[in-house]
Amino acid sequence: MITSSNRIVRMWRTILPRRGSVARPSDRFQSGLLVLFVLVALAAVPFVASLGSETYARQQVQSAQQLKERTPAKAVLLADGPPLSSSSRTALTGNTRPTDATWQLADATRRTGKVDAEQGAVKGSTVPIWVDRVGNPVGQPLTPAAAAIDAFGVGISLWVATLLLLVLLYRITGFVLDRLRYAQWQHEWFHVLDPQARS
Numbered sequence: 001m002i003t004s005s006n007r008i009v010r011m012w013r014t015i016l017p018r019r020g021s022v023a024r025p026s027d028r029f030q031s032g033l034l035v036l037f038v039l040v041a042l043a044a045v046p047f048v049a050s051l052g053s054e055t056y057a058r059q060q061v062q063s064a065q066q067l068k069e070r071t072p073a074k075a076v077l078l079a080d081g082p083p084l085s086s087s088s089r090t091a092l093t094g095n096t097r098p099t100d101a102t103w104q105l106a107d108a109t110r111r112t113g114k115v116d117a118e119q120g121a122v123k124g125s126t127v128p129i130w131v132d133r134v135g136n137p138v139g140q141p142l143t144p145a146a147a148a149i150d151a152f153g154v155g156i157s158l159w160v161a162t163l164l165l166l167v168l169l170y171r172i173t174g175f176v177l178d179r180l181r182y183a184q185w186q187h188e189w190f191h192v193l194d195p196q197a198r199s
Contacts, residue, residue, distance in 0.1 A: 026177045033173055037166040044162045052155030059147035066141035075103040075127045075137075081117030095119055101127060105135045113137060 078100040099117035104110050115129050115137050132138045 024181070026181055030174060030177055034170060037170055041159075041163055041166055044159055048155040048159040048162075051158060052151045055154045056147055056151030059142060059150055060144060063142040063144055063147045067143075069133055070130045070138055070141045071106065073103045073105070073129050073131050075101040075115045075129045077101045077115075077117055077121055077123050077125045077127060078112070080123050081121030081125075082119045084120045101129075103129060103131070103135075103137075105131065109135065111135045 081099050082095060082097040096116040096118055098114035099121070100112070101115040101117070102110060102112045103115075111131075113136070115127055117125075117127055121127065129137050130140050
């Protein structure tokens with residue numbers, strides 16, 4: 001049974017063959033390329049960590065600004081929301097639709113406009129919304145937790161993309177080398193079967 005440690009030892013001996021080694025130049029090149037790709041993947045870690053940190057710092061500023069400028073409110077629907085519908089699997093499919101509603105601001109001013117109502121909401125239902133400084137409905141502000149998750153996702157996505165690219169390049173290189181080795185093997189086997197072909 002071949003363990004991971006055995007694979008590492010075999011790869012290392014392929015890169016730095018001992019006397020009498022049967023490793024071909026293409027084998028040493030492929031093993032060396034694998035080592036290079038592993039080093040590149042490890043070297044990418046600080047880069048993606050820095051990118052994630054910068055993304056978090058930028059979104060943290062955005063989150064603080066949105067939390068400062070937006071306040072929660074309660075809107076009362078003046079009409080029914082979108083009707084319930086079911087998919088082909090008879091499961092309810094959720095969506096929202098702008099619906100007439102009214103809400104009150106912190107200074108007791110009452111506003112009327114469109115807010116997103118969930119499917120199946122009825123007239124008179126209360127819908128939580130966020131409003132800007134002038135009382136217009138806006139999206140939910142970016143929270144610090146969401147900023148951290150986004151930054152982590154950016155870093156991980158970039159690192160995974162780098163790994164996938166390296167794996168793809170390694171597989172393509174291995175495929176090309178295998179084709180060349182097979183062609184060389186066929187050529188040598190042909191001379192074994194037909195020694196006169198050497199002349």
